[in-house]
Amino acid sequence: MSVLATIGMQAVEVAQEAFTAAEERNIAGAAGAGMAYGLAAIGPGIGIGYLVGQAVQAMARQPESAGAVRTNMFLGIAFTEALALIGFVVFILLKFA
Amino acid sequence: MFGFEYPSIQDLVVWPNYFGGDSFWALNKIGLISLLAMILPALMFLLSKKEMVPRGLQNVVEGSVEFVENQIIMPAIGPEGLRYLPLLLSIFLFVFFGNIFEVIPTFQMPANARMANPMFLALIVLVVFTVIGFKHNGLSYLKGIAWPHDVPIGLRPLVGFIELLSVFLIRPFGLAVRLFANMLAGHILLVTFGALTIAVFTTSVLVVLTPLTFGMLIILTAFEMFVSFLQAFVFAILTAVYIDSSLHAH
Numbered sequence: 001m002s003v004l005a006t007i008g009m010q011a012v013e014v015a016q017e018a019f020t021a022a023e024e025r026n027i028a029g030a031a032g033a034g035m036a037y038g039l040a041a042i043g044p045g046i047g048i049g050y051l052v053g054q055a056v057q058a059m060a061r062q063p064e065s066a067g068a069v070r071t072n073m074f075l076g077i078a079f080t081e082a083l084a085l086i087g088f089v090v091f092i093l094l095k096f097a
Numbered sequence: 098m099f100g101f102e103y104p105s106i107q108d109l110v111v112w113p114n115y116f117g118g119d120s121f122w123a124l125n126k127i128g129l130i131s132l133l134a135m136i137l138p139a140l141m142f143l144l145s146k147k148e149m150v151p152r153g154l155q156n157v158v159e160g161s162v163e164f165v166e167n168q169i170i171m172p173a174i175g176p177e178g179l180r181y182l183p184l185l186l187s188i189f190l191f192v193f194f195g196n197i198f199e200v201i202p203t204f205q206m207p208a209n210a211r212m213a214n215p216m217f218l219a220l221i222v223l224v225v226f227t228v229i230g231f232k233h234n235g236l237s238y239l240k241g242i243a244w245p246h247d248v249p250i251g252l253r254p255l256v257g258f259i260e261l262l263s264v265f266l267i268r269p270f271g272l273a274v275r276l277f278a279n280m281l282a283g284h285i286l287l288v289t290f291g292a293l294t295i296a297v298f299t300t301s302v303l304v305v306l307t308p309l310t311f312g313m314l315i316i317l318t319a320f321e322m323f324v325s326f327l328q329a330f331v332f333a334i335l336t337a338v339y340i341d342s343s344l345h346a347h
Contacts, residue, residue: 085278
């Protein structure tokens with residue numbers, strides 16, 4: 001983490017030396033956008049992995065209930081995925097708006 | 098670096114008007130696709146023959162109706178939800194046809210990658226499940242949300258506030274953003290690999306990478322077809338789940 005922070009501070013120093021205010025804002029926006037999407041993808045990634053893993057396990061144990069499990073799996077994915085997608089929207093907003 | 102110029106986001110999602118200038122009747126690509134997404138399913142249903150043994154188009158039409166019945170309404174609501182079949186089928190087909198234009202050549206733009214379409218659909222869903230809730234439960238629908246009975250009394254204001262927010266704000270917002278962001282992300286992904294293929298193909302050395310990027314583009318196109326179907330399915334089944342929660346509110 002401290003390495004990241006050091007690199008970040010160096011990047012800010014370089015930015016202060018070499019770029020105008022508008023460019024600086026663009027750089028900060030791009031860095032923040034990348035960070036926002038990366039951080040937003042962590043939780044849903046773990047969540048969807050766990051969810052689908054459990055669903056596959058349920059389907060393997062009870063193949064006759066595979067249909068119901070699959071429907072509910074897609075529902076759960078839809079709810080979990082929303083967080084990552086909001087991160088993606090924040091990315092778009094920071095980068096382009 | 099490799100002659101790779103990524104188009105700006107304006108070029109990806111903003112389309113000039115075909116005609117009409119700035120007037121109310123102006124029509125751009127999104128409007129055209131939305132109109133097609135409205136007209137094509139209706140035509141499909143009107144043109145199919147009503148025979149005992151279905152052939153051709155009638156198979157598609159009956160298949161879509163049965164899909165909505167058996168995969169969306171029955172698991173989410175049950176037999177009493179069959180009266181909402183027209184609404185859910187319309188939503189499913191409109192969203193699906195709006196999405197599938199993402200991979201159809203000469204269009205290659207999902208209508209739902211602009212916020213207006215998903216937002217309006219989500220507002221319709223909000224109105225529908227609110228009206229159904231009040232119709233079936235009266236004013237106790239609102240009371241059941243804002244003052245939940247199965248929660249300890251000290252927590253009721255807090256939980257009620259959260260529930261109010263989640264039902265009337267987060268639900269439509271989540272619906273709209275889910276569809277919008279999925280389609281926009283898919284569109285950007287396809288554009289990325291398309292631009293990458295062109296950039297790689299026009300360089301001298303990296304041209305050997307063309308099969309990789311082009312193959313990836315083909316795979317992603319197939320994946321986006323799946324996603325456009327899945328998002329229509331998810332939108333319809335979430336609508337059904339919300340209708341069910343309004344029917345059986347306590």
